[in-house]
Amino acid sequence: MAAAALCWALRAARQVLPSSCPRQVRSYYVDWRMLRDVKRRKMAYEYADERLRINAIRKNSILPKELQEVADKEIAALPRDSCPVRIRNRCVLTSRPRGVKRRWRLSRIVFRHFADHAQMSGVQRAMW
Amino acid sequence: MLQPFDQLGVPPLGFFQQVNVLPVLMTPQLDAALRVWADEVKAWGHFWSVFRKDVSPNVSLAQRSPEWAQHSRCGLSRAEHSRTCWQRSPHTRAPEAQAVREGAAGPGRLCRERGGAEPAGTLLRGTPVRDCCSRPAGRAGSAGRRRRRRCGMWGGVRARGGLATRLLGTAHGRARSKQELFSTSSVLSKDKDKSAASKDSTPEAAAKRQEDGAEAPKQQLLDIIGNMKVEVSYRKKLQQLKASERKKQAVSKLEGPDREGSVPQGITEDTQRLNPELVTAASAVASSLPRNKKQTESELLAQLRRHEETTDKQKKGGTINLRNVISEMTVKRQSPEQWGARLSGRISLQLDEDGQRTRPGRSSAQMDSRRSLKVGKRLNIFTKASTEPEHALKTVSSPTIWDLEFAKEVAAVTAQPPRNGFEEMIQWTKEGILWEFPIDNEAGMEDDAEFHEHIFLDKHLEGFPKEGPIRHFMELVICGLSKNPYLSVKQKVEHIEWFQKYFEEKKELLQEI
Secondary structure: OOOHHHHHHHHHHHHOOOOOOOOOOOOOOHHHHHHHHHHHHHHHHHHHHHHHHHHHHOOOOOOOOOHHHHHHHHHOOOOOHHHHHHOOOOOOOOOOOOOEEEOOOEEHHHHHHHHOOOOOOOOOOOOO | OOOOHHHHHOOOOOHHOOOOOHHHHHHHHHHHHHHHHHHHHOOOOHHHHHHHHOOOOOOOOOHHOOOHHHHHHHHOOHHHHHHHHHHHHHOOOOOOHHHHHHHHHHHHHHHHOOOOHHHHHHHHHOOOOOOOOHHHHHHHHHHHHHHHHHHHHHHHHHHHHHHHHHOOOOOOOOOOOHHHHHHHHHHHHHHHHHHHHHHHHHHHEEEHHHHHOOOOOOHHHHHHHHHHOOOOHHHHHHHHHHHHHHHHHHHHHHHHHHHHHHHHHHHOHHHHHHHHHHHHHHHHHHHHHOOOOHHHHHHHHHHHHHHHHHHHHHHHOOOOOOHHHHHOOOOOOOOOOOOOHHHHHHHHHOOOOOOOHHHHHHHHHHOOOOOOOOOOOOOOOOOOOOOOHHHOOOOOOOOHHHHHHHHHHHHHOOOOOOOOHHHHHHHHHHHHOOOOOOOOOOOOOOOOOOHHHHOHHHHHHHHHHOOOOOOOOOHHHHHHHHHOOOOOOHHHHHHHHHHHOOOOOOOOHHHOO
């Protein structure tokens, strides 16, 4: 019985306590723009369901128009950062807003750098 | 005996000895490859002319002789075909597709067996029309031979097992594990040895009995009595041997029926316990005999005393006579019914779930030390029932702060950095970074709802008006939800409830409209 309790405690401790081996932990974002982008993403996640439902009422030909106007006003009243349109897919390492490949979430310069150093799995210089 | 050339259908080298170069160049693989290609590529006719004197370079193979044209389709040389013609039987003339497949597969596979021409095999597959009639027979023959050899090995095992089952005479048929088979066979072998030994002793004893029986008619009568008994223990036989050696057959035979009476009392016999009974029995038997009652009784008692002396000698550690030692040993002789009961008991125990009935299994292991399968700690790899005792033990107060601190300390000390990639992956799997393999598509998804709960959502529409645009709208919503595989039932119900709440809030507005 004590062993079971100890096991549970050990498991919890492992998750809380970082392991002794050094691992790179990203505690700072590259710049403030990236931080703002992160905030927008979190908020968009929170309000996603509500926005979807209100939009379902709005983009509708069955319900009366008055209801839809009310829904319009409601959705406009939501916080501005909750809409997903404001999210920008920035480069994960350099926060570059343009030239970002979606699959790797990296800007073209970083991608090229890693690919040349053979640090991108399955990526090879094309030649044909 | 399989010759290397038999499978490939390559004629012995004597066929090619016309040309000097060939024995050096021609390998079986090459020959097979050539044989295949020769018919396909007419340009190879020139090549063939080098090897075969009857082939001219310019004339195509098919034109040369209709016979050859016929044989060429089989991919065999003329001599080979004539040689293998006898193998052809009407049933091998299967539909062409099958023959093609078999034919294509046959030489290709055989070539590969020899590590030979891959292109030959692939080419064969490509060729549409190949009527290799003898190939299936040859391949079937070799495969059949191999299969028969393999069956021979297993047949032996099965035969032995079957013999064991038959000898045991149990009702449980073939459905028994190998362990049982081998255990029974080992038991059987043991018993067979004993029975053989006992059988060995009986003819000796019988012979000696017969010798001495001729002397006295009384002993003839005793012989008859002796032969009438059914259950005779091994110990009895040895004792009878001893007695016959000391030329006191009457006593031994009288002892026999006495022992027989004592056998059902207990398997493990102790003569000292039965002495008074033996004495009384001896007196009874002596009284039953027609003549020389007193003499027989005295002889019996003398024999008994001598026997006790020998046992006393053994106990004191006197001269170790193997015969005496063996006579002291007892034999556990069980009837076939008891054997069957034991085995059935074992089967019923084993067929139960592994984790639940460990005790009876262990007791059986204790009884029979030969069974080492149940001994030892269970690994509980294949059972989920083992989690029950853990749950039973978890009714304890939550761990205190000191326990947590201690646990943290222990974790910090014992957490070594991963030595290799495998340990790193294990660590990641524990943390949840890496998925568990084999990938479970429903990992993390604990939706235990049935399909009808996902699809038939009309029951949640009770809070809405039965007519009107809102109902229409909600029915569309439900239709969409029923087709959505990504949401759980809970999420769908929440979705509908949100709409219900929203429309209730907007009721006044709706009534104005």
